[in-house]
Amino acid sequence: AQSVTQLDSQVPVFEEAPVELRCNYSSSVSVYLFWYVQYPNQGLQLLLKYLSGSTLVKGINGFEAEFNKSQTSFHLRKPSVHISDTAEYFCAVSLNDPRTTSGTYKYIFGTGTRLKVLA
Amino acid sequence: ETGVTQTPRHLVMGMTNKKSLKCEQHLGHNAMYWYKQSAKKPLELMFVYNFKEQTENNSVPSRFSPECPNSSHLFLHLHTLQPEDSALYLCASSQDRAAAWPQHFGDGTRLSIL
Numbered sequence: 001a002q003s004v005t006q007l008d009s010q011v012p013v014f015e016e017a018p019v020e021l022r023c024n025y026s027s028s029v030s031v032y033l034f035w036y037v038q039y040p041n042q043g044l045q046l047l048l049k050y051l052s053g054s055t056l057v058k059g060i061n062g063f064e065a066e067f068n069k070s071q072t073s074f075h076l077r078k079p080s081v082h083i084s085d086t087a088e089y090f091c092a093v094s095l096n097d098p099r100t101t102s103g104t105y106k107y108i109f110g111t112g113t114r115l116k117v118l119a
Numbered sequence: 120e121t122g123v124t125q126t127p128r129h130l131v132m133g134m135t136n137k138k139s140l141k142c143e144q145h146l147g148h149n150a151m152y153w154y155k156q157s158a159k160k161p162l163e164l165m166f167v168y169n170f171k172e173q174t175e176n177n178s179v180p181s182r183f184s185p186e187c188p189n190s191s192h193l194f195l196h197l198h199t200l201q202p203e204d205s206a207l208y209l210c211a212s213s214q215d216r217a218a219a220w221p222q223h224f225g226d227g228t229r230l231s232i233l
Contacts, residue, residue, distance in 0.1 A: 043226045
């Protein structure tokens with residue numbers, strides 16, 4: 001069965017320090033990978049996506065992620081965080097839905113990692 | 120401005136009330152979704168519509184009734200809800216379901232059941 005695992009439910013980090021938020025997935029088929037951010041009282045906003053090509057993907061707000069097929073990972077990184085990066089971060093995979101023959105894709109979200117940036 | 124607008128932002132209702140949540144997208148997308156986000160639980164996909172047709176219902180209780188009159192509008196009709204239905208309800212849209220399009224989310228409706 002397909003799944004997405006975000007092992008860290010909370011990550012505290014000091015301002016201007018680097019951060020890595022981990023995401024691992026399990027799938028027997030090819031996947032497309034996404035990171036979303038959710039600020040308080042808002043919906044999810046797309047940070048970056050990997051569809052194909054270079055395994056290092058750059059997103060908004062200085063974030064980047066690296067797709068590692070052998071380790072089935074898509075970790076999110078930022079070299080220097082700001083207080084304003086405090087939010088919840090969700091990893092998601094999109095894959096061809098095996099339940100259908102019409103070629104539709106389904107999304108699977110991780111449980112989220114709460115990043116808390118400390119002054 | 121996310122391109123997906125949800126109203127109301129907050130809703131408090133009794134267990135016997137009937138209310139509706141509204142979602143409108145201005146992105147020209149053809150797929151729309153309802154999600155439930157509860158504290159300390161994963162995001163739960165409730166319903167999916169693709170080109171106005173419901174394509175997915177993830178065992179959602181019948182007290183939640185979706186409606187998609189056109190590709191731009193999505194409603195969630197609520198009646199005789201339970202306290203455990205208190206949550207943030209998120210609407211999302213994507214180009215369609217036939218490719219790995221990212222989803223665009225609204226800011227949600229915070230629902231509280233008394």
